[in-house]
Amino acid sequence: MIKYHAVIFALLFIAFSSGCINMGERSPAETTTSFQFPAVSKPAKALNVAFLIMDGVYNTELTAPMDILQHTVFHTQPGMKVFTVAKTKAPVRSFEGLRILPDYGYTTDELPPIDVLVVPSAEHHLDTDLEDAEMIEFVRKTGDSASYVMSLCDGAFVLAQAGLLDGHLCTTFPADIPAFRQKFPQLDVKEGVWFVHHGKFITGAGGAKSFEPALYLAEMLYGKKAADGIARGLVIDWDVNEVPKEVVQ
Amino acid sequence: MIKYHAVIFALLFIAFSSGCINMGERSPAETTTSFQFPAVSKPAKALNVAFLIMDGVYNTELTAPMDILQHTVFHTQPGMKVFTVAKTKAPVRSFEGLRILPDYGYTTDELPPIDVLVVPSAEHHLDTDLEDAEMIEFVRKTGDSASYVMSLCDGAFVLAQAGLLDGHLCTTFPADIPAFRQKFPQLDVKEGVWFVHHGKFITGAGGAKSFEPALYLAEMLYGKKAADGIARGLVIDWDVNEVPKEVVQ
Numbered sequence: 461m462i463k464y465h466a467v468i469f470a471l472l473f474i475a476f477s478s479g480c481i482n483m484g485e486r487s488p489a490e491t492t493t494s495f496q497f498p499a500v501s502k503p504a505k506a507l508n509v510a511f512l513i514m515d516g517v518y519n520t521e522l523t524a525p526m527d528i529l530q531h532t533v534f535h536t537q538p539g540m541k542v543f544t545v546a547k548t549k550a551p552v553r554s555f556e557g558l559r560i561l562p563d564y565g566y567t568t569d570e571l572p573p574i575d576v577l578v579v580p581s582a583e584h585h586l587d588t589d590l591e592d593a594e595m596i597e598f599v600r601k602t603g604d605s606a607s608y609v610m611s612l613c614d615g616a617f618v619l620a621q622a623g624l625l626d627g628h629l630c631t632t633f634p635a636d637i638p639a640f641r642q643k644f645p646q647l648d649v650k651e652g653v654w655f656v657h658h659g660k661f662i663t664g665a666g667g668a669k670s671f672e673p674a675l676y677l678a679e680m681l682y683g684k685k686a687a688d689g690i691a692r693g694l695v696i697d698w699d700v701n702e703v704p705k706e707v708v709q
Numbered sequence: 710m711i712k713y714h715a716v717i718f719a720l721l722f723i724a725f726s727s728g729c730i731n732m733g734e735r736s737p738a739e740t741t742t743s744f745q746f747p748a749v750s751k752p753a754k755a756l757n758v759a760f761l762i763m764d765g766v767y768n769t770e771l772t773a774p775m776d777i778l779q780h781t782v783f784h785t786q787p788g789m790k791v792f793t794v795a796k797t798k799a800p801v802r803s804f805e806g807l808r809i810l811p812d813y814g815y816t817t818d819e820l821p822p823i824d825v826l827v828v829p830s831a832e833h834h835l836d837t838d839l840e841d842a843e844m845i846e847f848v849r850k851t852g853d854s855a856s857y858v859m860s861l862c863d864g865a866f867v868l869a870q871a872g873l874l875d876g877h878l879c880t881t882f883p884a885d886i887p888a889f890r891q892k893f894p895q896l897d898v899k900e901g902v903w904f905v906h907h908g909k910f911i912t913g914a915g916g917a918k919s920f921e922p923a924l925y926l927a928e929m930l931y932g933k934k935a936a937d938g939i940a941r942g943l944v945i946d947w948d949v950n951e952v953p954k955e956v957v958q
Contacts, residue, residue, distance in 0.1 A: 518776070519772035519775060519776050520769075520772055520773060520776050520943065522772075522807075523768035523769055523771075523772045523805070523807070524769060524917075526768060526805050526807065527767070527768050527769050527805050530805040530806060531805075542805065542806060543806065544807065544808075551810055556772070556775050556776050556779040556780075556791065557779060557791060557792070557812075558771075558772070558775065558793065558809060559793075559809065559810035559811075559812070560807060560808065560809060560810070561800055561808035561809070561810060562808075563806075563808070613944075633944070634944065635941075665944050666944055667942065667943035667944030667945065668773075668917070668920050668943050668944055668945045669944045671917050692884075693916065694769065694916035694917050695882070695883065695914050695915060695916030695917055695918045696916065696917045
């Protein structure tokens with residue numbers, strides 16, 4: 461019986477340890493269930509992906525999904541074409557102080573048709589940004605016509621203010637969920653997940669968990685081989701089965 | 710005996726599942742060993758942290774450590790002052806197409822004293838960038854005088870070319886380790902870790918694993934409470950014990 465116990469403890473030790481070796485966060489037992497992506501056709505053309513930026517935009521919530529979606533060009537044909545859009549082309553200062561030159565100004569330039577709109581969080585997405593009628597109207601119009609709309613962290617406040625999330629399950633930055641529910645009591649907000657996909661909306665928790673919603677979109681559109689290649693290039697041990705998420709099919 | 714098995718399987722299931730709930734990657738068994746940071750004094754002044762950028766810089770390897778180190782100002786006093794440095798102040802285009810205005814040009818401006826030099830990877834860090842004698846000399850000089858030098862991904866090639874890594878254990882992007890060893894056969898290169906800390910050098914694997922080397926530095930300098938707060942703000946379930954790393958004490 462002692463030997464039997466020893467085997468069990470060894471198995472438990474291996475199980476507990478397995479999350480932190482070989483660069484990975486994989487839990488082997490979970491790979492046995494297989495997530496079924498919503499059925500979508502592989503895009504026949506390069507999708508235009510616009511990242512909406514403004515003063516106070518959080519670096520990681522801009523760059524994490526931008527990196528994933530831009531890297532599609534190395535793993536599928538045709539991949540995505542990513543660009544930044546702000547109110548004007550004047551330099552934007554991120555929350556962390558990075559000075560960014562927007563590719564387009566939505567009030568000053570003719571924009572390419574936007575297939576995917578990504579709204580990273582910014583410093584004032586819970587207050588003054590929501591009063592920026594011009595920006596909210598841009599998001600409403602673009603979100604209406606886009607095939608997919610993604611928010612990271614408090615970007616969900618902007619989508620909600622534009623009325624886009626009504627009738628959709630969604631999420632936001634974990635600590636801001638109470639404020640989100642209070643401001644938009646009509647919304648069904650999911651806690652404890654890295655992202656929610658419902659209809660054309662993918663809303664993410666944000667921060668360092670801003671890679672996964674984009675990897676999910678990449679795998680849904682371009683397949684597992686492409687997503688795995690992108691993930692490897694960014695030192696992410698990607699398996700859609702292992703990511704805490706909510707997908708309304 | 711059947712019941713006994715059922716309990717064991719339940720335990721195994723819980724163990725295997727534990728990595729992927731509550732936003733976390735934590736493996737409870739590993740928290741029992743406690744990593745001892747090298748003993749350093751908390752900085753009495755705000756440390757100046759320079760991020761070296763150039764055309765082809767990879768977004769995430771710039772922004773992940775920048776976010777961690779900039780956010781110190783919300784969790785300790787005095788925190789860090791982060792800024793970008795390029796050859797000149799002309800706009801830099803990242804590998805993914807983000808257009809960045811550098812804060813300083815090292816050939817054109819008087820720079821603040823640099824306490825921490827961070828070298829993110831860039832597209833040509835394995836070839837033409839290594840022939841940029843002016844850039845390599847800037848890195849050598851700044852690296853010599855800085856208190857800490859961090860590289861992400863192929864940024865290690867730049868540090869090695871500047872002669873900074875001689876006699877130090879180090880790492881780089883996993884797929885580039887063979888090329889790194891071939892180019893710099895005198896170096897002792899560690900595989901299978903997210904970062905290596907030896908002396909004043911912290912070299913990271915890069916990609917999405919570019920948050921952890923910076924969180925490690927933040928915790929070493931400012932303590933666990935500060936690092937935990939920064940991590941929470943970026944939706945990272947941080948525990949230094951769980952990160953695959955090599956620290957030469």
